[in-house]
Amino acid sequence: xxxxxxxxxxxxxxxxxxxxxxxxxxxxxxxxxxxxxxxxxxxxxxxxxxxxxxxxxxxxxxxxxxxxxxxxxxxxxxxxxxxxxxxxxxxxxxxxxxxxxxxxxxxxxxxxxx
Amino acid sequence: xxxxxxxxxxxxxxxxxxxxxxxxxxxxxxxxxxxxxxxxxxxxxxxxxxxxxxxxxxxxxxxxxxxxxxxxxxxxxxxxxxxxxxxxxxxxxxxxxxxxxxxxxxxxxxxxx
Numbered sequence: 129x130x131x132x133x134x135x136x137x138x139x140x141x142x143x144x145x146x147x148x149x150x151x152x153x154x155x156x157x158x159x160x161x162x163x164x165x166x167x168x169x170x171x172x173x174x175x176x177x178x179x180x181x182x183x184x185x186x187x188x189x190x191x192x193x194x195x196x197x198x199x200x201x202x203x204x205x206x207x208x209x210x211x212x213x214x215x216x217x218x219x220x221x222x223x224x225x226x227x228x229x230x231x232x233x234x235x236x237x238x239x240x241x242x
Numbered sequence: 243x244x245x246x247x248x249x250x251x252x253x254x255x256x257x258x259x260x261x262x263x264x265x266x267x268x269x270x271x272x273x274x275x276x277x278x279x280x281x282x283x284x285x286x287x288x289x290x291x292x293x294x295x296x297x298x299x300x301x302x303x304x305x306x307x308x309x310x311x312x313x314x315x316x317x318x319x320x321x322x323x324x325x326x327x328x329x330x331x332x333x334x335x336x337x338x339x340x341x342x343x344x345x346x347x348x349x350x351x352x353x354x355x
Binding site: 132159161163170171172173176178184187219221223225227230231232233234235236 | 278286287291341344345
């Protein structure tokens, strides 16, 4: 089975620009999560989709971040406008609805805002 | 709120030596517990998980972890470390399966030959 795919793997943008990160979960996984790790800090939860619905967006830092999950399949995370403090590694994960397997993570997108 | 503590930021062990990485969580009930590993340039890979049942769980790559309710701990162990085990290790908990994961700060493992 294909894993969780994220792209781009790296992105360098200037402050004030817009960046869109994409995550393709494992097929059939209804749960999709976004996490972020800022340099030197812990991995922090951003938000959780169940299919196309936002189940929990308590970790979204501010309204410059917009997440969508089209048709309950892939998800995008847009940062507009980007600020320096948005730099970090953004991870996506997916899991099945039924209890069983773990949460499968993608390789992450390293975002650098300069 | 849930929290996870990994008290050791860095650990260095000799190849072939045993390893124990500590993890303590703060949560009233028994949470869902996980250990992940991140090798340089890679994503997070699930080593093992505990949901219920036998408190000693076996994972991939020869790792095991023991859930101790009385100590609110879920320590990761390996009897003999290999150089390829050098990586960063994360303990994580979820209140219920499917809920968000709360991560510890991570422990960086260095293996010396």
